[in-house]
Amino acid sequence: MVQAVQGAGVVVTGAGGGIGAALARRFAAEGARVVVNDLDADRAASVAGEIGGIAVPGDASEIVAAARDALGGTVDVYCANAGLGSGGSEAAGEKVWAQAWDVNVMAHVRAAETLLPAWLERGSGRFVSTVSAAGLLTMIGAAPYSVTKHGAYAFAEWLSLTYRHRGIKVHAICPQGVRTDMLAATGSAGDLVLQPTAIEPEDVADALFDGIAQDRFLILPHPEVAGFYRARAADPDRWLTNMNHIQRKWEETG
Secondary structure (H helix, E strand, C coil), X not given: CCHHHCCCEEEEXXXXXXXXXXXXXXXXXXXXXXXXXXXXXXXXXXXXXHHCCEECCXXXXXXHHHHHHHCCCCCCEEEECCCCCCCECCCCCXXXXXXXXXXXXXXXXXXXXXXXXXXXXXXXXXXXXXXXXXXXXXXXXXXXXXXXXXXXXXXXXXXXXXXXXXXXXXXXXXXXXXXXXXXXXXXXXXXXXXXXXXXXXXXXXXXXXXXXXHCCCEECCCCHHHHHHHHHHHCHHHXXXXXXXHXXXXXXXX
């Protein structure tokens, strides 16, 4: 058991399935009081009923106040997990880009804006951002997703460096492929890049709790991502050339 979350009031957005549901189940198993959020009210209610949590359905950008009320006035841990796996190129369309930015970045910003005053006043709070390895690296065939996940990672990083001396804990979860509906929707690009090493949502929850116990910012459910990240920083042109080989292979396979 991780003592830091026992009895804590936890909010998990996008928790009707996939990584979010796995996080909600794990927090509940560790003794936390969990608000389960999802756009799909039935899915939120199903997971909440399973774990003895509280369902607060709706847009993740707009439920912080309701979730806080449901927890008796205090949120100790906020998991910004809801996300859009928007594919496409620079030509994906203004609406696709705007939706990806709103859900993958601005929902995190809005939640932090609402939560931080109380957290800073009491000197504690924990913000968990489900990013993606795409936020550290990139993903072929998914410009809106890759770009906005870079933004989500940057915001989590900024929160950590700005407020860690004031008791705010931040964790950025950056997995590669995870066997969820979002992975299934990535099509041939996901089949090529992500499926071969895909893990279960429960593995992501395990990695987060290891990170909480060790007080680590960067959570890598796929440890090999650390090596890719180092290679990208050390020699960007070589890394981009290698990624371009993958792009060309994807194009050749249709």
